Amino acid sequence: MHIPDNYLSPSTCAVMGAAMVPVWNMAVRKVKKDIPKEKIPLLGIGAAFSFLLMMFNVPIPGGTTAHAIGATLLAVLLGPWPAAISITIALLIQALLFGDGGILAFGANCFNMAFVAPFAGYFIYKFIKERVSAGKGEYIGIIAGSYIGINMAALCAAIEFGIQPLLFKNAAGLPLYSPYPLSVSVPAMMISHLAIAGVAEVIFTVAIYAFIKKVSPGMIYEGAKQKIKPVYAIIVALICLSPLGLLATGTAWGEWGLDEIKDVVISGKSLGFIPEGMKNGFNFNALFPDYAIKGVPDIVGYILSALAGVAILIIIFKIVSTFKKSKREKLQS
């Protein structure tokens, strides 16, 4: 679901970026107010989860791939605003270091994955939890929330792709950016996410939530005991398993490189041309494009990328936590 650069017109990117500004602003304020210093590193752990889950590409019949986000998981564990910040930072690291998702399209990607997904998931979870009896309601809420959350995000991405050929054409009537109209992009994105990525998201969310609830309930309920070691253990396990994401060889729908787009076959026809805006578009060279490191086998490169991403995310949030005063320091001043 990471929209690369040049698939969306610069003006679409600007609009999406502008839409995210108030969200980020509100999220930062909420986190400053509500989250105590000691809990901020948890946002880093959340971001690390999201980062890793997005590395597990699931193959989809038809040669494309999709992945989970972990948005609802973070929203349930940390709250929707902190989740928005965690996922934003995870997306930023992916875009800058690994070239997953464009720089210009960063606002759009954040809108889909860091805003729509966690908020939709969270409110559905809350709605169901408050209405269904205690034990079951929680899990039904999580299942419904995570499934609908990721699909809402996919729908937004599909609409962003789909409106491009309607709005931006060159003199010859050929699309400048993403070439597929809504009638192609919405079914393509939605079928893959409704059928497979949504299920993957539900499985990951429920499994990780149940595990955390069992070993470290303090992350969910105030005052219960909080153990961080088992949580690190899942992260390490996910890092070791991350090369499974390489088994899915196809490119995700809407994430083709310049060399691939010409030959993409949709309803029996290949596209046959490279849209103009893509050919001469903005180009950013990430340090380790596609989670690969030059001169290293793919699997090792993937694990190294996962390690680096997780470490950087945890370090970023630990550093952020030092800027914030703890309760004791606040009383002293």
Added chain:
Amino acid sequence: MTEKDIPEWLLKNENYVPQLDRDTFVNKSITSLLSVLSHIRRQSGHKTDLFGINAAFSVIFTILFVVLLSVSRGLVFVITANVYLLFMLCFLKSEDIVVILKTSFGVAIFTFIILLPTALYGNFYSIAMITPKVFASVTAVNILSRSTRWNSITGALKTFFIPDIFILVLDITIMYITMLGEFSLDMLYALRLRSVGKNKSKHTSLAGIAGTMFIKSKEMAEDTYAAMECRGFTGEYRIYRKFKFSFADALYIIANVLIILCFIYFGRYLRK
């Protein structure tokens, strides 16, 4: 006591405003001394070493790591090494991470600027290799110093058959930095408290502090050695600790063996 008994000067209102004096150098010395002392004290305050890794392993692997890093000629190994260090770093405490990264980035940026002319002449290899190498080496050593107590490091040195005299000197030096530091700190405080208003002879008192310190250290050295001899110290260090091989040790060794394998595969050759 009647009012008559009180001397007149005590009843007068005083409005003495001391002249402002510059005492930045005293304050600066105090803060720098305090930072060193607090670092050492925090070290001795740790109950166990972070990660619970045996100090002998962390010392030997850190040295080996720095050596491998400096002889490696492939960028892949340097990247792997940096990723490994970042991963180690993320388990440390937030405050330690900030201090370590500040030093490492400072040194790396300095290296980058020094090497910038070579890049302008078209040699990108050295700037791309040396900067991350410097970053990694500084980070590795800092992680060791922040995560391991100094007395466990001296203990670890004994396991590598380093002569006792070196360990003695190292051990006593660290101890003395604390003790003499505390003395000079007290004297600086005294100097600051006693100088009300303008005190022109403040700089000369600094020489006094240094002189006192020297005499004090000589006396203390004699006392310490005498005390150690009385307690049966013959100049030989023995470790009275049972060696336990923990789970963390195993993980640490596996990680480092992987790093060495990685060096063998990617580090030796120049690959493009």
